[in-house]
Amino acid sequence: MIINKVEDFLKKQLVLLLLLVSSNVCSQNVKVEMSSAQRSQIKRGYGMFIHFGINTFNEIEWSNGKLPASSYNPTNLDCDQWVKIAKEAGFRYVILVTKHHDGFCLWDSKFTDYDVAASPVKVDVVGEVAKACKKYGIKLGLYYSLWDRHEPSYKNNSDYVAYMKNQLTELMTNYGAICELWFDGAWDKKGYNWNLQQIYSDVKKLQPNCMITVNHSIGKPINRNVTQLPENYATGDPIRYFPIDFRIKDPNLVRWDDPKYYERDSTLYYLPFEHTICLSDRWNWFQKKNVLVPRPLDELEALFYWGTANDNILIINVPPDITGKIRTNEEHRILELADRLGIRGGKKKLPTGPINLAFKQPVVASTALEQHPATYANDFSLESFWAATDSMADIVMLFDSSVSFNYISIFENATLKDLGDNFSKLRVFSIKEYELQAFVGKNWDTFYKGDIIGACKIINLPKYIVTDKVRLKITQSNGKPSICHIGISKLTNAKK
Amino acid sequence: MIINKVEDFLKKQLVLLLLLVSSNVCSQNVKVEMSSAQRSQIKRGYGMFIHFGINTFNEIEWSNGKLPASSYNPTNLDCDQWVKIAKEAGFRYVILVTKHHDGFCLWDSKFTDYDVAASPVKVDVVGEVAKACKKYGIKLGLYYSLWDRHEPSYKNNSDYVAYMKNQLTELMTNYGAICELWFDGAWDKKGYNWNLQQIYSDVKKLQPNCMITVNHSIGKPINRNVTQLPENYATGDPIRYFPIDFRIKDPNLVRWDDPKYYERDSTLYYLPFEHTICLSDRWNWFQKKNVLVPRPLDELEALFYWGTANDNILIINVPPDITGKIRTNEEHRILELADRLGIRGGKKKLPTGPINLAFKQPVVASTALEQHPATYANDFSLESFWAATDSMADIVMLFDSSVSFNYISIFENATLKDLGDNFSKLRVFSIKEYELQAFVGKNWDTFYKGDIIGACKIINLPKYIVTDKVRLKITQSNGKPSICHIGISKLTNAKK
Numbered sequence: 001m002i003i004n005k006v007e008d009f010l011k012k013q014l015v016l017l018l019l020l021v022s023s024n025v026c027s028q029n030v031k032v033e034m035s036s037a038q039r040s041q042i043k044r045g046y047g048m049f050i051h052f053g054i055n056t057f058n059e060i061e062w063s064n065g066k067l068p069a070s071s072y073n074p075t076n077l078d079c080d081q082w083v084k085i086a087k088e089a090g091f092r093y094v095i096l097v098t099k100h101h102d103g104f105c106l107w108d109s110k111f112t113d114y115d116v117a118a119s120p121v122k123v124d125v126v127g128e129v130a131k132a133c134k135k136y137g138i139k140l141g142l143y144y145s146l147w148d149r150h151e152p153s154y155k156n157n158s159d160y161v162a163y164m165k166n167q168l169t170e171l172m173t174n175y176g177a178i179c180e181l182w183f184d185g186a187w188d189k190k191g192y193n194w195n196l197q198q199i200y201s202d203v204k205k206l207q208p209n210c211m212i213t214v215n216h217s218i219g220k221p222i223n224r225n226v227t228q229l230p231e232n233y234a235t236g237d238p239i240r241y242f243p244i245d246f247r248i249k250d251p252n253l254v255r256w257d258d259p260k261y262y263e264r265d266s267t268l269y270y271l272p273f274e275h276t277i278c279l280s281d282r283w284n285w286f287q288k289k290n291v292l293v294p295r296p297l298d299e300l301e302a303l304f305y306w307g308t309a310n311d312n313i314l315i316i317n318v319p320p321d322i323t324g325k326i327r328t329n330e331e332h333r334i335l336e337l338a339d340r341l342g343i344r345g346g347k348k349k350l351p352t353g354p355i356n357l358a359f360k361q362p363v364v365a366s367t368a369l370e371q372h373p374a375t376y377a378n379d380f381s382l383e384s385f386w387a388a389t390d391s392m393a394d395i396v397m398l399f400d401s402s403v404s405f406n407y408i409s410i411f412e413n414a415t416l417k418d419l420g421d422n423f424s425k426l427r428v429f430s431i432k433e434y435e436l437q438a439f440v441g442k443n444w445d446t447f448y449k450g451d452i453i454g455a456c457k458i459i460n461l462p463k464y465i466v467t468d469k470v471r472l473k474i475t476q477s478n479g480k481p482s483i484c485h486i487g488i489s490k491l492t493n494a495k496k
Numbered sequence: 497m498i499i500n501k502v503e504d505f506l507k508k509q510l511v512l513l514l515l516l517v518s519s520n521v522c523s524q525n526v527k528v529e530m531s532s533a534q535r536s537q538i539k540r541g542y543g544m545f546i547h548f549g550i551n552t553f554n555e556i557e558w559s560n561g562k563l564p565a566s567s568y569n570p571t572n573l574d575c576d577q578w579v580k581i582a583k584e585a586g587f588r589y590v591i592l593v594t595k596h597h598d599g600f601c602l603w604d605s606k607f608t609d610y611d612v613a614a615s616p617v618k619v620d621v622v623g624e625v626a627k628a629c630k631k632y633g634i635k636l637g638l639y640y641s642l643w644d645r646h647e648p649s650y651k652n653n654s655d656y657v658a659y660m661k662n663q664l665t666e667l668m669t670n671y672g673a674i675c676e677l678w679f680d681g682a683w684d685k686k687g688y689n690w691n692l693q694q695i696y697s698d699v700k701k702l703q704p705n706c707m708i709t710v711n712h713s714i715g716k717p718i719n720r721n722v723t724q725l726p727e728n729y730a731t732g733d734p735i736r737y738f739p740i741d742f743r744i745k746d747p748n749l750v751r752w753d754d755p756k757y758y759e760r761d762s763t764l765y766y767l768p769f770e771h772t773i774c775l776s777d778r779w780n781w782f783q784k785k786n787v788l789v790p791r792p793l794d795e796l797e798a799l800f801y802w803g804t805a806n807d808n809i810l811i812i813n814v815p816p817d818i819t820g821k822i823r824t825n826e827e828h829r830i831l832e833l834a835d836r837l838g839i840r841g842g843k844k845k846l847p848t849g850p851i852n853l854a855f856k857q858p859v860v861a862s863t864a865l866e867q868h869p870a871t872y873a874n875d876f877s878l879e880s881f882w883a884a885t886d887s888m889a890d891i892v893m894l895f896d897s898s899v900s901f902n903y904i905s906i907f908e909n910a911t912l913k914d915l916g917d918n919f920s921k922l923r924v925f926s927i928k929e930y931e932l933q934a935f936v937g938k939n940w941d942t943f944y945k946g947d948i949i950g951a952c953k954i955i956n957l958p959k960y961i962v963t964d965k966v967r968l969k970i971t972q973s974n975g976k977p978s979i980c981h982i983g984i985s986k987l988t989n990a991k992k
Contacts, residue, residue: 279946291931291942328934328943328961335958344958435787438824446787447824451777452948462831462840465824 030267034311038245041211042272042311044092044139045350046304048342049276049317050082051097052125054104055286061423063102063168064112065150070113072104072119074324079125081325083132085318089334090343090350093139093179095283095315096129100143101185104391107174111166116152130175139179142171146194146214147185157193165202172206181207182248183214184242200243213274213315214241215248218262230254230273231381239264239271246313250276251283253303255380256359258310275307275314279330281455282424287316287319287327294333299456301340302409302487305353306382312476352409354489358397358470365395377483385413387482394473395483402468405484406461407489412453413482429454429480431478438467446473464490526763530807534741537707538768538807540588540635540675541846542800542839544830545772545813546578547549548592550600551782552818559598561610561646568600568615570820575621577821578971579628581814585830586839586846589635589675591811592625594667599646603670607662610646626671628730633744634842635675638667641924642690642710643681653689661698668702677703678744681712682737696739709770710737711727711744714758726750726769727877735760735767742809746772747779749799751876771803771810773824778920781814783823790829795952797836798905798983801849802878850903850985854966861891861914873979881909883978890969891979897941898964902957903985904932906968908949909978925950929972934963942969960986 024299034042055063057071086094097104105115106231107126116125126142146164153159172178181203200212218233219240230252239262247262254273261268266311277283280292295303300316307314318334320326338344341351354359358378365374365386372387374395386395414427429452435458436448447465450457470488474481521882530538551559553567569991573623582590586588601611612621622638629636642660649655670673677699682690696708714729715736722728726748735758743758750769757764775796791799796812803810814830816822834840837847839893854874861870861882868883882891927947932944932954932955943961946953966984970977 291945293929293945293947328933328941329945332943332958336956339958433789435825445824447828449787449789449825451789451950454947460832461830462835 001463014184024057031261032267032269034270035245037209037211038270038272040209041180041246042145042313045313046091047093047095047141047180047313047315048082048086048089048091049095049097049143049285049315050129051100051285051317051319052311052324053097053285053286054099054102055100055107056319061284061286061421062100063149065148067102067104069104069114069118070120072116074120074121074320074322075402077121077123077125077128079128080132080135081125082318082320083129083136083138085326085331087136087138087346088338088344090338090341090346090348091138091316091485092346093141094129094133095141095143095180095182096126097143098126099145099148099167101149103145103148103154106169107170107465109167109170110457111163112151115469118493126171126175134176140175140177141180141182142178143182143184144168144171145185146183147188156366157189157195161195161198164199168199168203168231169206172203172210178207178210180211181213183212183241185393187216188213188428191231191241196241197243211245213244213246213248215250217241217244217247217249217271229383230258233259233262233404235259235261236263237266238262244271248272248275248276251278251432253306253355254312255312256306256309257380258312260311273312275303275312276317277303277307277314278317279319280317282419282426284424285317285319287321289322291327291329293318294330296455297333297336297340298409298458299411299454300333300337302353302411302456304337304341308339308350309353354487354491356487356489357399357403357405357489358486362398363395364398366390366393368451372482377486380484382411385484387413388474388480391477391480392474393477393481394471395486396469396471397486399468399470402466403488403490404464404466405488405490406464407487407491408448408457408459408461409456409485409487409489410453411456411486413484414455415479430477430479431436431481432478433473433474435471435475437471437473438465439469439471440467444471460491499872526545527757528763528765530766531741533702533705533707534766534768536705537676537742538809541804541809542587543589543591543637543676543809543811544578544582544585544587545591545593545781545811546625547596547783547813547815549593549596549602549782550598551596552815555784557780557917558596559645561599561644563598563600565600565610565614566616568612568617569610570617570816570818572661573617573619573621573624573820575624575820576628576631578814579632579634579831580627581827583632583634583842584834584840585633585827586834586837586842586844587812588842589637590625590629591637591639591676591678592622593639593641594622595644595663596643596807597641597643597645599641599644601663604623605663605666607659607666608647622671630672636671636673637676637678638674639678639680640664640667641681643684644681653685653691657691657694659771660695664695664699665702668699668706674703674706677706677708679708679737680746682710683712687737689880692737693739707741709740709742709744711746713737713740713743713745713767725879726754729755729758731755731757732764734757734758735765740767743767743769744772746984747774749802749878750806750808751878752802752805752852753876754808756807756910762964769808769969770807771799772813773799773803773810774813775815775829776813778915778918778922781815784823785818787823787825790826792951793829793832793836794905794954795907795950796829796833797954798849798907798952800833804846805849821929825946850983850987852983852985853895853899853901854982854984857892857896859891859892859972862886862889868978873982878907878981881978883909884970884976887973887976888970889977890967890974891982892965892967893965893982893984895966898962899984899986900960900962901984901986902960903983903987904944904955904957904982905952905983905985906949906954906955907980908939909980910951911975921952926973926975927970927977929970931967931969931971933967933969934961935965935967936963940967
């Protein structure tokens with residue numbers, strides 16, 4: 001087994017070397033295809049992200065490294081519970097944040113005093129989670145922030161690289177197999193200052209199958225004038241941090257036909273995308289004193305399908321609270337999702353979502369802002385949106401010929417309301433009444449009438465609708481309606 | 497078979513006679529128990545109510561008998577479709593409105609010209625529905641308004657009784673077995689003017705198993721100062737219209753422990769209650785040009801369980817539109833309900849609902865209006881409600897000892913907004929965010945956080961909660977929260 005891994009690792013290094021050589025000869029011709037470790041990663045597909053750092057105890061998302069270690073004081077710490085819930089909820093692995101931008105370490109590191117050992121509880125949280133992962137039979141991944149607002153050596157690049165190397169050696173040596181390693185906060189220095197080539201290679205020596213990435217993995221496209229968002233990625237866009245094994249661009253979602261090959265030194269590398277979403281309805285990673293509304297179940301179902309399609313991966317952040325346990329509120333929502341997806345207990349294969357028959361169909365809206373045309377409601381992006389200029393509005397999708405469907409998902413675009421904490425925003429939705437209509441004979445037949453859409457509404461029709469024109473008619477709204485996406489699909493097995 | 501029915505009928509008449517005699521001897525001692533015909537009616541349990549009269553074509557709920565018969569002009573009449581949908585949706589029978597208060601008859605009556613024969617379509621709608629019921633194997637019931645705003649003889653009581661007798665003879669003779677007969681609008685004359693004893697007996701001669709009733713069946717209780725609503729019924733309350741086989745008081749709902757014995761002439765008769773609800777979110781019997789939002793599925797599920805509990809019956813009004821067909825919008829919602837209840841296609845037994853463990857438990861609220869105390873949120877009535885005096889409010893249910901549960905239903909009380917048509921009202925709900933909490937150890941554990949309750953929210957928890965105190969905490973509201981009912985139950989089979 002170990003021999004196999006080493007062999008795999010050496011093979012890959014050899015390929016890299018060959019590619020490096022060959023790239024000087026023929027530009028853009030070399031492709032590095034999916035590796036077996038990537039295949040395993042894609043198969044895992046669904047992970048639980050865990051943020052439980054010093055911020056949890058201070059009602060904050062990002063802190064500056066000056067919060068006292070003594071504040072890290074869970075009264076009822078139960079890492080076993082976290083992983084037990086992850087397993088029951090069908091997650092294949094957990095990714096634990098071992099150190100966030102604040103620099104506080106969740107294990108007893110020999111190289112800093114800003115860690116759990118200096119806290120009242122003195123528990124090695126990384127160790128506890130690793131133990132529970134072994135117990136429940138799920139994989140362990142780790143997150144490690146490059147950016148460090150506490151560590152004094154951070155100012156000196158080479159000193160800090162040595163610091164990171166020491167800490168990563170601890171993490172990669174003492175906790176068994178690590179399936180993923182996430183680097184975050186790279187934006188705080190110029191890329192070359194992190195010495196990623198060296199760090200990557202050091203980690204791989206200790207954990208040959210560990211999949212490594214850096215957040216904001218892909219850089220500005222060279223010849224295209226678009227924003228650097230995953231919905232705009234094209235084959236051959238530059239890899240910003242190198243080397244990496246997969247891509248991240250938190251908190252964005254890739255488009256449906258997400259490309260997989262990205263370029264570095266005239267070589268194209270196969271890189272799946274790992275989606276990151278918060279279970280919370282807001283964008284909050286660390287748990288708060290006030291219980292937060294989780295995302296609606298419909299939205300989670302739709303995001304699961306979107307996030308795991310096309311060889312990509314989804315991780316959902318389920319943060320424990322200040323006492324050290326995942327609250328029932330979050331536990332229940334993630335179990336509800338598992339029940340919906342049929343993956344409770346983690347024994348069944350991850351399901352694939354329905355195909356959207358409406359993708360890129362010709363579409364006509366009653367009104368639209370120039371920058372947000374009707375076509376944005378059924379393009380391949382979940383983030384672009386159609387915006388009407390009137391509070392009453394409709395949008396029609398025209399199919400080449402009749403289609404039969406019984407599953408509809410509608411994502412409304414939110415207005416964001418600042419909550420005053422410099423981080424989280426409340427999503428506010430405006431649609432209050434709408435109809436779904438099919439053109440049958442000479443008339444529009446309303447086959448569904450509803451009141452609220454919200455982040456996402458999934459409609460499972462009890463009978464197939466057959467038509468070549470589908471209309472969403474918004475009849476009441478608190479503002480000008482705005483729709484990110486409409487999916488129209490045919491399910492052959494009834495879903496509830 | 498026929499001999500059995502006649503025998504049954506004669507037996508019942510004999511019992512009535514004996515009771516009549518005996519009631520003069522010993523008052524309040526005689527009880528007439530459930531008959532076999534009532535047993536069959538209770539077993540049917542779930543029917544589809546159909547309003548498709550002259551009002552459908554004139555955007556009105558109640559008309560005065562002067563709308564021209566020529567306006568009754570469906571362009572695509574399909575009574576077969578109505579009954580096909582009823583069967584598919586698990587209904588055991590349909591009740592067709594043959595004549596509403598306007599006097600317009602849905603069959604070709606020899607005794608009036610204000611009927612379908614005078615309309616452009618000339619179709620015997622009663623006949624078409626009867627034919628379809630036979631075809632799909634479900635029972636047929638009829639509604640007939642006593643109050644008649646068109647018929648000239650209405651002014652003369654005995655002439656009008658003769659008119660009714662003639663029409664009822666048509667209805668009871670020409671359309672096969674009729675399982676139920678509904679009289680409505682009795683409030684327009686003094687009770688004795690209808691000569692109900694005679695009508696009841698005439699109908700029974702033609703249809704011995706037909707279950708007969710008059711709307712607003714039960715009268716004012718003699719010794720209690722309460723409103724005449726089903727939630728206040730007590731054993732022995734007076735039967736207002738006599739004889740009848742079951743009770744109606746549209747559109748109210750009986751209380752959970754609905755009593756069954758009601759008094760007439762010192763005799764107690766067993767009388768089940770038939771609940772009437774509209775599929776529409778508003779109180780609308782006749783279909784409108786504008787497609788209406790149907791009741792939420794959660795509410796329909798909860799009302800199904802409430803309405804069919806305790807040997808009572810539920811009928812849901814599913815009105816065809818002006819073209820003569822039930823719209824896809826209504827069809828889909830009623831099929832969705834059938835899917836939820838597991839009765840699609842009508843082959844499976846009607847399910848029974850979960851028992852509310854919280855009924856009448858001690859309850860404490862943060863604030864309450866004097867007329868709407870906290871106890872109204874878990875009493876046996878779905879219509880009484882707790883009303884807070886502040887926009888933030890909570891209510892706690894205290895159990896004697898720990899209970900285990902995984903199913904919660906919450907009915908919010910609506911503010912009614914007049915729609916200006918003198919009939920329908922929009923229900924407006926105010927709660928925007930709430931938490932459900934269990935007292936565990938020394939803390940309130942939020943096991944569910946949600947945003948909107950609306951008419952009814954059903955929460956299927958993915959795991960049992962065990963506690964002796966449950967709190968509903970309303971954290972955001974557009975007005976002062978008001979709750980009709982909170983149900984807390986234990987399901988042993990997972991529900992979606």
